[in-house]
Amino acid sequence: MPNRLISEQSQYLLQHAQNPVDWYPWGDEAFAKAKAEHKPVIVSIGYAACHWCHVMEHESFENDEIAAYMNEHFVCIKVDREEHPDVDHIYMDAVQAISGNGGWPLNVFVTPDRVPFYGGTYYPPKPAYSKPSWSQLLERMAQIWVHQYDEVTLQAEQMIKHLQQAAKTITAKVGGNWSMEVCDQVAKSLLIQADKEKGGFGNAPKFPGTMAISYLLEHYHFTGFQPALDQALLSLDAMANGGIYDQLGGGFARYATDREWLAPHFEKMLYDNALLVMSYCDAYSVTRNERYREIVDETIAFVERELKDVSGSYYCALDADSEGVEGKFYTWTYDEWTEAVGYRPAAAAYFGVVEEGNWEHTNILHLGRDADKIAAAFGMTTATLMADVNEVKAILRALRAKRIRPLTDDKCLLSWNALMNIALTKAAGVLGNEHYAHRAEEHITALLQQFDVIDGVKHTWKGGLARIPAKLDDMAYLIQALLQLASLTGKDSWARKAISVMEQTISDFSHEEGFFYFTPEGQTDIPVRKVDLYDGATPSANAVMAHNLWICGMITERSEWVNRAQKMLHNMAETTSRYSYSFGYWGQLIQRSIVGMKTVVLTGKNAVKSSNEIKTSYLPQIFSLILTDKTAILPILENKFSDANLHIFVCSEEACLSPVSVVEQAIKLINDF
DSSP states (O other): OOOGGGGOOOHHHHHTTTSSSOEEESSHHHHHHHHHHTOOEEEEEEOTTOHHHHHHIIIIITOHHHHHHHHHHOEEEEEETTTOHHHHHHHHHHHHHHHSOOOSSEEEEEOTTSOEEEEESOOOSSSBTTBOOHHHHHHHHHHHHHHOHHHHHHHHHHHHHHHHHHHSOOSOSSOOOOSHHHHHHHHHHHHHHBOTTTOSBSSSSBOOOHHHHHHHHHHHHHHOOHHHHHHHHHHHHHHHHSTTBOTTTOOBOSEESSTTSOSEEOOEEHHHHHHHHHHHHHHHHHHOOHHHHHHHHHHHHHHHHHSBOTTSOBOOEEOSEETTEETTTTOBOHHHHHHHHOSOHHHHHHHTOOTTOSBTTBBOOOOOSOHHHHHHHTTOOHHHHHHHHHHHHHHHHHHHTTSOOOOEEOOEEHHHHHHHHHHHHHHHHHHTOHHHHHHHHHHHHHHHHHHEETTEEEEEEETTEEEEEOOHHHHHHHHHHHHHHHHHHOOHHHHHHHHHHHHHHHHHHBOTTSSBOSSOTTOOSSSSOOOOOSOSSSOOHHHHHHHHHHHHHHHHTOHHHHHHHHHHHHHHHHHHHHSGGGGHHHHHHHHHHHHOOEEEEEESTTHHHHHHHHHTSOOTTEEEEEEOOTTOOOGGGTTOOOSSSOEEEEEOSSOBOOOBSOHHHHHHHHHHO
16 A cells, blocks of 8 residues: 555655555654654655665565554655755754764654754665664664653754754855965865876765866866866766766766776766766867767767656656666676677777676676777777777667666756756857757746746746745756856846846845855745755855856946855855865856956857857856847946947956957957956
């Protein structure tokens, strides 16, 4: 018999709807029951593509005896962390304080007042990994609640104080050092953490680290520091050649479990692919290496093909598992390989396929060696090898399409969709691809129709229903997407919409120190409002808001917005230089501000063509607009319209230079001014 989750939208919650556990969704009903019955609450958090979440469900939550104990002694809540990132943030902070680590599934024991008093991540069905079994932990928590309730109360009081303290900003109250030396220090710090042999940062498991990579690319552009470029490109090349990249279908998995990027955790998330499109676009701008263009095109094609809803917005993710086996959809045993493509030793060497398997007795396709060296080893030309490889890819793609696919997490999140829109816009400009530009406008129109509803902007959408008030990352990424689309298309209506969303965000999310809370004013279902400043899997929403404030302030001539952005950056300088990897987006903004943030307005004959030329150049410190309508009302566009000769205006937040009429001149001014 299904439990209460059967009526939910989330695939993750629906996966648990047939559990014998009497799960509640997040909401007041469960906590009211806990308070009335004086029971502790289990808040179990995960997401649809989470492998270990599936494991714990099968081992424990589908077990009738364990479920009966949970139902008798606790009120049990299941939370999709992607639907309720604010809930996940608070309880993750608590578990990290308790145990020193975190992850998913996240299992937290809380009071009826929603305050956590104990928690952890995955618990096995029998004691293992120096952990008690889930049953043992349940019994211990139930006993403590009944027989040591004073200790629970004390722990909860201490935890709420910790969370309140953690919610305060971690910045210096006065600005840190503010010079290019800060930027040099950030680059050097990133390089100390870098794996200079295999790419990326740190040891296994390895995550893409897109904000750090983009910082290094920008640092090379501004300073000519070659090691920064080398590490950024090494990382991008290693990922593109590794098993983390789907060599048949395009798109990136969440992370690699090994140092060499061979074995991914196979789930594919929308946000990773959006951010990686941006990073490969930056790399293409800097190097003009066609391989990076190819990765961008293949990744966007994957998103369009496998994550696009009929409405035009994008789903969250593909699961890691199919048929109950992690990676089964993507991997090939040697017998499967030979049955599919025959005896092709050169192609096998190209994809790293071996008889014994390169991962758990099967093969993850990756680019094992350089194509020229493989061709030479087998006495063929590189062109002949690549023709063979492309034929193999077509055969395997067709066969894979007949396999049972991983589950699609088919909810749509505003924040992740906005990131994908920024990726489309960047790809349109950098690659000169008009289709991507059209798709970006079509997509943002769908987002505004779906998420920007009468009672406010929403966080999640599925099947025609928008739910859950938007969080700061929803608002910040949406503003950035609207601004970048305005820059690409020359339509100031997108910029005016961005300014409207900015005003709403300032009203609903502002923190007294000038930063922004993650949740809006008036939200009461979490015990503490957090201020998140560091990059996680996605860029810091506060950092993106600083970027938005700066751009919106410059194009509207609202100096208070620019000043607020500058204050945020000044207060983050010291923290960014000390903890570079976790504050990569802040680092980019600090570096751009020291170099000099600029706006560019193009108007007159060939303004659109000239804007496209500027977009293909690597100029991360600018925000450009095209002026083709003399009735445009943005302050930055006043008195600049021309219907004759091309005029390119380059401005800082303080002054504009005399217009020039040649793109090369404008680029020189941008870099020298």
